[in-house]
Amino acid sequence: MWKQLGFPLNEATAVKIDSNSITSFWVTPPSLMNTCIENIRHYLHAQPELSNQEKHTAAFIVNCLQESGAKRIITGLGGYGVAGVFSGRETGTRVMLRAELDALPISERGEEREWCSQNEHVAHSCGHDGHMAILLGIAKRLACTPPTRGEVVLLFQPAEEIGTGASAVINSEKFDTSLYPDVAYALHNQPGRPFGEISIREGAFACASRGMIVRLYGRCSHAAHPEQGLSPVRTMRHLLEELEQLPQRLFPSEDLRLVTVVHAQLGEVRFGTTPGEAVIMVTLRTATDALMQPLVEAAREAIERMTQETGLIYDIEFQDVFTAVFNDEQATKDVIHCAQKCGKMLSLLQAPNRWSEDFGVYSAVCRCAMFLLGAGEATSVLHDSAYDFPDALIEHGVEMFWALLNEQRLFDN
Incomplete structure (x- = not known):
């Protein structure tokens, strides 16, 4: 099937997006290393794809990972899932950071934005464009500062919105022991909470x-x-x-x-x-x-x-x-410590979030922790047709994930 779709089967080779097959306000996809991360998000926001249909998004991610010098790029994880692996010279902890590829079947309100969705009745109204931009921001940093030891796995997961993507990745033959992380982290933006605030709790985190x-x-x-x-x-x-x-x-x-x-x-x-x-x-x-x-x-x-x-x-x-998302004790402490070290506002949640997320599936293979990144108290709610991930929030997410990589002693300094 992957050959029929023109998508690589194993380790990635050069992948080009057919710009004639999708409408874009860029004639060609932007270069990760030569484009500000905000414009990378705008490109992703304008080209949303539904769960299990993320072909062009995945191909763009592959190009970005190639450009940033990932040692390995694995495609076809549970559908259109992509993982970029950045390896150090020495043995150490393997850390996975996860973002979601898919968008929602929603008609976007926001025609005044240059990057408004170009695909009818499909929109990134949950902020997954921002989550992907954060991981690509990490990829840009890794291009300049690769790990000294251990590995960083940047996972771009398909089909989170319908709850099947994480299981499909875990059950994929390509998700083998060479990808199994020692610890995995994920975040989700949360309108209604103070901008840049980190919220987390140990144990049950999402229903x-x-x-x-x-x-x-x-x-x-x-x-x-x-x-x-x-x-x-x-x-x-x-x-x-x-x-x-x-x-x-x-x-x-x-x-x-x-x-x-x-x-x-x-x-x-x-x-x-x-x-x-x-x-x-x-x-x-x-x-x-x-x-x-x-x-x-x-x-x-x-x-x-x-x-x-x-x-x-x-x-x-x-x-x-x-399934419920259950935060590991030590992984939760890592997030709390990094939030404090980065000078972030920190809130320890008293009860699990009522919404659901399939990140909890990865607990079957490693320690996991998920946290919220406040998107502002006046921001449109998630799944609202007017929602647009705040550009200024990207750097907050990059800073937290980078701190978590340092917490695992992947770098000399």
């Missing part, structure tokens, strides 16, 4: 979540004879109420458990026909992975009980499954 789709099947009838059909309307109404109340009916827990109805559909738009089918979509969310399974089982039991009472048939599908 586990999954999308649950419940389909109910009955039987349609003429609207003049509803008694001849089997309508799911009453079951649907009761389920909507019961599913949202499930966390309160389970065993007591101080940790978050939440069920949120996000969509419901009943029948067809026809005045002459009673509904025969219904769809309910909910998001299940828990502070830890251990709390998720009891919530899933309780939802299944409620659906089974109600459909048996009414004679309906049902099926259940899960999408966007995220």
Whole structure:
């Protein structure tokens, strides 16, 4: 498949983006080493691609890693994932820094910006363009100051937004022991928090979540004879109420458990026909992975009980499954120490973030820590169509990641 797409199979060779295949306010992709990092972000922002479709973004990243002198470049990690490896002369710690390649299916508001999305109904409204720019800023520094010992792995991961990217990378044959890090760090920008603030907590950092789709099947009838059909309307109404109340009916827990109805559909738009089918979509969310399974089982039991009472048939599908992000004790201490050393505002979170992230998957192979980088209290919220990653925030992220590399003693000075 990769040959058909014109993408390298193993170690990268020169990769050129076909500028005719995408709309760009640059005729050719910018040079990493000859372009300010803010304009690199603008280029990425203008060319967003959805999960598992990040072909051009990945190719641009490969060019940047080549230019910065990465010793190895591995492509095809879990799809379009790319890793650049910068190696020291001596043995030492292997540190992985992760950013995300993908954007969201959102129509951007921001036509006044030269770098507004050029791809219809696709936008970097979660700030992944900024996260990539931060890692490329690290690549620029490594080009001038390579590690003396150990290795730095810059991982650009696909498909974070749908929760499958990290698992796909881990399960890729190309993600072998030569890439397994000793420790991995990631950040996420966070509007609503003070600009440049570092926020973190040990243990549970971001919630586990999954999308649950419940389909109910009955039987349609003429609207003049509803008694001849089997309508799911009453079951649907009761389920909507019961599913949202499930966390309160389970065993007591101080940790978050939440069920949120996000969509419901009943029948067809026809005045002459009673509904025969219904769809309910909910998001299940828990502070830890251990709390998720009891919530899933309780939802299944409620659906089974109600459909048996009414004679309906049902099926259940899960999408966007995220495990919880769990921060390692020592890796968390490293982030706290570096934030203090860099003179950053520091906030120790009292509870896990309610949103989900698939970075937690990497805990299966190494110690991990994720932290928040405050994007400003007046900045548009994440996933808002007007959101644009603040350029001035890039240097804050680069400074923190560089400090973390120094914390692992990869450099002489």
